[in-house]
Amino acid sequence: EPEVTQTPSHQVTQMGQEVILRCVPISNHLYFYWYRQILGQKVEFLVSFYNNEISEKSEIFDDQFSVERPDGSNFTLKIRSTKLEDSAMYFCASTERGLGYEQYFGPGTRLTVT
Amino acid sequence: DQQVKQNSPSLSVQEGRISILNCDYTNSMFDYFLWYKKYPAEGPTFLISISSIKDKNEDGRFTVFLNKSAKHLSLHIVPSQPGDSAVYFCAASEGWGNAGNMLTFGGGTRLMVKP
Structure with missing residues (x-):
């Protein structure tokens, strides 16, 4: 069964460093998403991406964040200068179409900022 | 932001009995709802969804x-089966005009099914 994959599973970085989280969405899917879950809190939407551009972004997704689909398979989330409060599980998701189609999530990347 | 709320943080049920997980929302623009199951160290797994034009959707043991x-x-x-023990998230999405299709999640309910 096709699945969303994410790498790395765990990333430890120092405050102020740049990190890139990688995702390979399901191959025939067209919409891509990043969510995050800070420990003990809700899963929160960050950004959605369709047709090579951002469709929607939350207040969390400020100038320190960017997304890219550098080729036909990868979807990346970059945090330019990490802060302690960026420590969280980051989930990538994809869906075949828009509303009315379920989003499939990857296993997540645990980001620890020290 | 409490647009989607799951008031019970945990629920314990005996194997073979019915588990009922509840979710409330405040945003009347939500018109597509999903349930996800999550095991530790894994991403949310889609279970079942419903659009606002329906009042019931059934898939096997899940309704x-x-x-x-x-x-x-x-x-x-x-x-309910012991393998159903996990955290269950309710999620909602707003309106056909929302091209981003972002999901708003509840806080989750931890279900424990005892053998």
Whole structure:
């Protein structure tokens, strides 16, 4: 069964460093998403991406964040200068179409900022 | 932001019995609802969804009920099995005009099914 994959599973970085989280969405899917879950809190939407551009972004997704689909398979989330409060599980998701189609999530990347 | 709320942080049920997980929402623009299951160290796994034009959707042991007037949905699992033990998240999406299709999640309910 096709699945969303994410790498790395765990990333430890120092405050102020740049990190890139990688995702390979399901191959025939067209919409891509990043969510995050800070420990003990809700899963929160960050950004959605369709047709090579951002469709929607939350207040969390400020100038320190960017997304890219550098080729036909990868979807990346970059945090330019990490802060302690960026420590969280980051989930990538994809869906075949828009509303009315379920989003499939990857296993997540645990980001620890020290 | 409490647009989607799951008031029970945990639920314990005996194997074979019915599990009922509840979810309330406040945003009347939500018109597509999903339930996800999550095991530790894994991503959310899609279980079942319902659009606002329906009040019930069934898939095997899982049934979701939607009461739009009460802004309430519930997930029924019958019969419950020990492998169902996980955290269950309710999620909602707003309107066909929302091209981003972002999901707003509840806080989750931890279900424990005892053998």
